[in-house]
Amino acid sequence: MKIFVIELYEDDPEKSTGRKMVRFGFAKYTEKPRGIVLNPLSEEVISIDDVEIVNKYGLSVIDSSWNKSDAKFYARFMSRFSRRLPLLFAGNPINYAKPYKLSSLEAVSASLYILNFIDISLKLLSLYKWGKTFYDLNKELLESYRGKRKDEIIEIEKSFLKEEPQQ
Template sequence: MDSKESLSENVKKLQIDDDDDDNDDTSNNSSSSSNLSDSSSEEEDALPNFNVAMWDFNQCDPRKCSGRKLSRLKLIKTLKIKQRFPGLVLTPTGEKCVSPADREIVTKKGIAVVDCSWARIDETPLAALKPAHGRLLPFLVAANPINYGKPLQLSCVEAIAATMYITGYKKEAKFYLDKFSWGHSFLDLNEEILEIYSKCSDSKDVIVEQTKYIEKEQKLQEDRHNICDFPSSSDSDSED
């Protein structure tokens, strides 16, 4: 994985000046340079100090794949299919949910995600990865254009950002999501429950809070449905 310094250089390269015309106003140039410098400094500060990686099974449309975009931006390392990863691995074969208790693993060894199609999950050789720290994500709602509004069917960047957020790396999570026009929607949809997860003690606590949240949301939906089905006063009071 590239070091933070290498990632910082990449971020600087992404800083594009939209004004290609010559400008003799030195005060404007100075202000523009200052703004770019501040922006670059903020982005460098948000770069994670740990490895972020993925296994790419080449099952997704490369034009829509968030993992591929992160790779192009040098924000994720692509692993070989049989290559082991020592850190936290987001995989359907995990036996525990991501929790704040995983922060030390993330800090020291990083995060890896499996980039594959949800439609082809059964034919993906996930067992071959044999992660030391396999984890599942708790209930979250997708905001990516392909699976918007669907529970659990997150894109690579959503899964990575959720893990960062839950383990206390909120600034880094936002930094990754900001690379996508729809990224802010993921936090808009999930901020309440992400905050709850981020305050849990361990995986068991996350499951408890997940259950409470789902039950609450189901109750709200039932109440809304009952209100919609309740006959209006004009119907009940109408004369024959």
């Protein structure tokens, strides 16, 4: 499994989940996107349809700060292999329970879980104490997305959003 981190040096080095994935040998740095690129601006959701691309070329995550990254920033990384994650909630202490505001590690772990690479997904989460919190918060969603095609994931996401009380 090839996991790549596009490191933009915007986060505190001590808190960078992308750097920690590299330090522990789960990922390698890259300057340009490779394989499926996790990008919150993508209209296409990651799904089991992407497993062949990930197996052949890998999975890239853009390791940047949510506070410094806007739509213009993410637009630089759009490609035909850009994918977004479906609705999930952050388990990390900085964005705890916020929808779609995942750390790089959470995004990669969730992607791998959806693609049915559960063992590596859970090993990544074990790098942080709050990794179990992410899993517990999203277990039902992750299981419902796992192994599903794009159209199925979008339907699950829509139905979940309809069920959530409006705030």
